[in-house]
Each structure stands twice: as C-alpha cells, then as structure tokens.
Amino acid sequence: MKSFKLKSVVTLCMAVMMVLLAACGNTANPPAADSGNKDAPAPTAAANKGPVKVVWWHSMSGELGKAIDKLVSDYNASQKNVVVEAVFQGTYDESLNKMKASMDSKSGPALIQVFEIGSRFMIDSKAITPMQKFIDQEKYDLSPLEENILNYYKIDGKLNAMPFNTSNPILYYNKDMFKAAGLDPEKPPATYEEVAKAAKALTKDGKTGAAFAIYGWFMEQFFANQGADLLNNGNGRSGLATESLVNSDAGVKTLAWWKQMVDDKTASNLGRKTDDTKKAFLAGQVAMTLDSTGSLRGIVDGAQGKFQVGTGFLPKPGDAKDGGVIVGGASLYILNNRSDEEQKAAWDFIKFLAEPKQQAYWHVNTGYFPITKKAYDEQTVKDNLVKYPQLKTAVDQLHSTKANTATQGAVMGVFPEARQLTEGAIEEVLNGKKQPKEALDAAAKEISGKLGTYNKTVK
Structure with missing residues (x-):
C-alpha cells in the first residue's frame, strides 16, 4: 500500500515538472513573428536563431571600396542582430544589369547602390520598398540631413532612396x-x-x-x-x-x-x-x-x-x-523581394550610415559630401577642411542652390x-x-x- 502511494506521488511530481518545463520552453522560444506584420519590431538575433544577413551590392572599387568595408565592419561590430555583407558588382551599369537579371528570383541583394540617373527605372521597376515607408513607420527625422541632397531622390514629396555618395x-x-x-x-x-x-x-x-x-x-x-x-x-x-x-x-x-x-x-x-x-x-x-x-x-x-x-x-x-x-553620385535602395526582416535590417544599417560619425569618415576618406549636416561638427571634418580649403567651395555651392x-x-x-x-x-x-x-x-x-x-x- 505504501509502495503504491509512493509511486503515485512520484508520478504526480514528474507530471507537474513536465508541465512546468513545457511552459518554460514556450517562454524561451516564442512563435516567430508573422512576416506579413508590417509593424513588427526589428528582427533580433534570438528571434531568428542568429543575426539577419543583409547582402549589399555596391560599385565602389579601390580606396572607395576600402572605405565601404570599414563602414560595414564598424556596423557589424556595433551590434549582434544584423550582419551586412558588402559585395562589389562592378560599375553602376553592370550592377544594375545584374539586379535586373535577379529580379525574378531571390538571388539578388537586399540593398543596392544605384547611380542617380537610375532613379526613374528603380521606381518604375516596382522592385523597391520606398525609403519613405520606413521613415513614416518610426517617424524618422530627416531634418538633420541635407535638403538639397534629399530633394533629388524625392518624387511627390516622398523619399524613394537614401542618398549615399554625393558630389557636384x-x-x-x-x-x-x-x-x-x-x-x-x-x-x-x-x-x-x-x-x-x-x-x-x-x-x-x-x-x-x-x-x-x-x-x-x-x-x-x-x-x-x-x-x-x-x-x-x-x-x-x-x-x-x-x-x-x-x-x-x-x-x-x-x-x-x-x-x-x-x-x-x-x-x-x-x-x-x-x-x-x-x-x-x-x-x-x-x-x-x-x-x-x-x-x-x-x-x-x-x-x-x-x-x-x-x-x-x-x-x-x-x-x-x-x-x-x-547632386551626382548614387543612393541606396531596399529591394522588396527580400523578407521583412532583411528589409528592416537594411534600414537599420542605412540609419547607421547616415549618422554624423560615419558620414564624417566617408567624407574625409572619399571626398563625397556628408549627407548629414552635423558631420561638419566632427573634428576630422574640420581638420580636413583646413587641409583642403577648396572643399568649402563645394559645400557653399550646395547650400546656395535654390x-x-x-x-x-x-x-x-x-x-x-x-x-x-x-x-x-x-x-x-x-x-x-x-x-x-x-x-x-x-x-x-x-x-x-x-x-x-x-x-x-x-x-
């Protein structure tokens, strides 16, 4: 009789433990976010069992390519949820042709650098998620960015791409x-x-x-x-x-x-x-x-x-x-045939690139304009203007443009x-x-x- 009671107690305890373990397991591994939920939070490494990978196609070679690699390395080291892989795809024309060839498949990138004269094609291709969508979703403030640079990439007041390398x-x-x-x-x-x-x-x-x-x-x-x-x-x-x-x-x-x-x-x-x-x-x-x-x-x-x-x-x-x-140069587009997680991860990287510190580095090491006004407050930019006072002409010309x-x-x-x-x-x-x-x-x-x-x- 005692043996029967003991077995019953042990069985009951084991059942309770299994229920508790199951409950804990559900807490540690919640269901994946619905990819159709446009307002879902940015992906995390835990939710995806690893960082979200963003493939970025670009056309910067030589010293410009080295500057891109440094920016990517800094971003990847700054957080654990996203890993950006920068891939050189040749000239702007070559890269755009490769993108066109990949549009019916998912072999293309999540993010691509396109020269300014490719803007109309990118919009008409219906292959992009306009940058305005991400801006509106989180009420991202564009006022720190250069208005005369943003203007090129706006149609009907909406921003389709984020400026990246800019010149005149x-x-x-x-x-x-x-x-x-x-x-x-x-x-x-x-x-x-x-x-x-x-x-x-x-x-x-x-x-x-x-x-x-x-x-x-x-x-x-x-x-x-x-x-x-x-x-x-x-x-x-x-x-x-x-x-x-x-x-x-x-x-x-x-x-x-x-x-x-x-x-x-x-x-x-x-x-x-x-x-x-x-x-x-x-x-x-x-x-x-x-x-x-x-x-x-x-x-x-x-x-x-x-x-x-x-x-x-x-x-x-x-x-x-x-x-x-x-403005001449190129901008960054997010492609809409990638998952929501990849697109949001690409947007996070774009915001990183637009920060004053990164813009200062890009400007000093390439000669392209900073798209962020506060980059001019960075000491490296001030020092660069002392070394190359001729740059002031370019900045003044941009700011005086009507x-x-x-x-x-x-x-x-x-x-x-x-x-x-x-x-x-x-x-x-x-x-x-x-x-x-x-x-x-x-x-x-x-x-x-x-x-x-x-x-x-x-x-």
Whole structure:
C-alpha cells in the first residue's frame, strides 16, 4: 500500500515538472513573428536563431571600396542582430544589369547602390520598398540631413532612396597661371562671359585657357544652374517625361559659348574622358577645367609642389535665372523581394550610415559630401577642411542652390542613353560638323522617341 502511494506521488511530481518545463520552453522560444506584420519590431538575433544577413551590392572599387568595408565592419561590430555583407558588382551599369537579371528570383541583394540617373527605372521597376515607408513607420527625422541632397531622390514629396555618395561639379583653376596672366587668383570667373574672357588671357606660350570634358552630366548641370528643366512635365517629376528639352535656349546658349572658345582656340577639346582633362590640368597644359567634387582631393594632391589649385562655382550665363547644381553620385535602395526582416535590417544599417560619425569618415576618406549636416561638427571634418580649403567651395555651392525642379534634377528611364546622345551632339558641334541648334534638335528628337518607347513599357 505504501509502495503504491509512493509511486503515485512520484508520478504526480514528474507530471507537474513536465508541465512546468513545457511552459518554460514556450517562454524561451516564442512563435516567430508573422512576416506579413508590417509593424513588427526589428528582427533580433534570438528571434531568428542568429543575426539577419543583409547582402549589399555596391560599385565602389579601390580606396572607395576600402572605405565601404570599414563602414560595414564598424556596423557589424556595433551590434549582434544584423550582419551586412558588402559585395562589389562592378560599375553602376553592370550592377544594375545584374539586379535586373535577379529580379525574378531571390538571388539578388537586399540593398543596392544605384547611380542617380537610375532613379526613374528603380521606381518604375516596382522592385523597391520606398525609403519613405520606413521613415513614416518610426517617424524618422530627416531634418538633420541635407535638403538639397534629399530633394533629388524625392518624387511627390516622398523619399524613394537614401542618398549615399554625393558630389557636384565645380570649376578648378590654376592660381599660378592666373597670376601670370594678370588675373586675380582669388576671384574665379563666375559667368560664361567671364570664363571666355579669362580663357583668352590665359591662352599663351602653348598653354590653353580651358578644357571641359564632353560629359552629359556637365550639360545637365549647366541647365540646372540656369534654372532650366531638361525634360517636360516638371523635369519628369510631375509625370513621366515625354519630351527632351535639351535643345532649348539653355542648351543652345551653353553649346554656343563652349564652341566659340574652341573655335577661338582658347579652350581645348580633349574628348569625353574627364581623366584626360584632369591630366592636362595637372600637367599645367590648361588653366581651367570642370570636374566632380569627388575628384578634389586627387586634384589638389596631384598639383602639390607644382601649382596652387583654386576652385569656383560652376559658371552660368550672366542673365541666368535662379538655379544651382544637381547632386551626382548614387543612393541606396531596399529591394522588396527580400523578407521583412532583411528589409528592416537594411534600414537599420542605412540609419547607421547616415549618422554624423560615419558620414564624417566617408567624407574625409572619399571626398563625397556628408549627407548629414552635423558631420561638419566632427573634428576630422574640420581638420580636413583646413587641409583642403577648396572643399568649402563645394559645400557653399550646395547650400546656395535654390530648390526647384531644375536643381532637383531630371528623372527618366532612359537616362544613360539620353546622356550618350547629348554627348554625341556636343561632339558634333565642337568638331565643326553641326551648329548647336541643329545638333541639339536631333538629340532632343531621338531622346523623346526613346522616352515614348520606355513609357509604353511602364504603362
């Protein structure tokens, strides 16, 4: 009888222990969050039995790639819930083509860096989760970021991508040659007319006053600096662009000015590569050139011991309307064919990149603008401005830009092709094959035709 009672007590205790253990097990391993719950909290390592992996495709090689690797390493070390893997995918075009090929599968990344002229395609592709969704969900404050940089990536007031590497073009000039020509080395020419006048004074002893690469980006910037749209429908922002305006007065005036200097032999035509004009400038063969702010450190360092480099705003006609420069470079997109956890993890990484400390590091080590205003308060940035005072020109030019559709920049799905057609027209004019209006009319017609074809695919 006692033996029976003892066995009953033991059995009862074991049953109670099993119930308690089961309850504890359920507490330690809650059900996975519903991936369809858009308001679910950011993923944690525990919930996913390990960190969430975010694959980031980018197009930064060399020293820029090393800077990216450092940012990724710092982020991965800063927390345990997400691991970012940065993968170089070649040029912007190559990376975008690889993304297109991966869209019907899940072999692509969660995060991708896309050049600014790919913006319209990325929106029309329906392959992205707009950045605005994450911003709205957590009421993320955009006010610390540079408004004139954000503006490019906004359509209808909504941000589709987060700016990452940002630049704009400035005038570079040889201060020593300015002095020798009797020009004020501290007063760079600001208008087309002043550039042409300075170029004449600087052209002597086998050296030429200026050389600008035949680069479509420069023509786009010249339009923005005159407050002129490159496309109809608000530069393609109030609706899909259907017509190129490259043959408008802004384009004709710019190309006529450029051609006149080449005809006068006060400006050299060195072709389409900015590397060629940069080399000529650093060799002291030309006194003025245009290049990206991203090239500033390399240009200043390359001229070290040879001559002093001055910088000025991008020139514009003396009677131009309010305008400014458009940001160049690239931004980051989150792809919507990845899980909610991956997308939220990518957003967390993007927020990390936007912080002042990371932006300061990126700016100092690459020459690209910080997208965060407070980055300029970082000591490393202050020290860098002392070393490269020419950077102040680029910052001032960005901040003085008037916000309008012209300076927001044009958006179209055939931008790479349009840029090549524009470069072809410039080349024909500078080589004396066509007059400015004739060449730009032909380019505008062809670009408009390509816009029509593209728009049909979107509809």
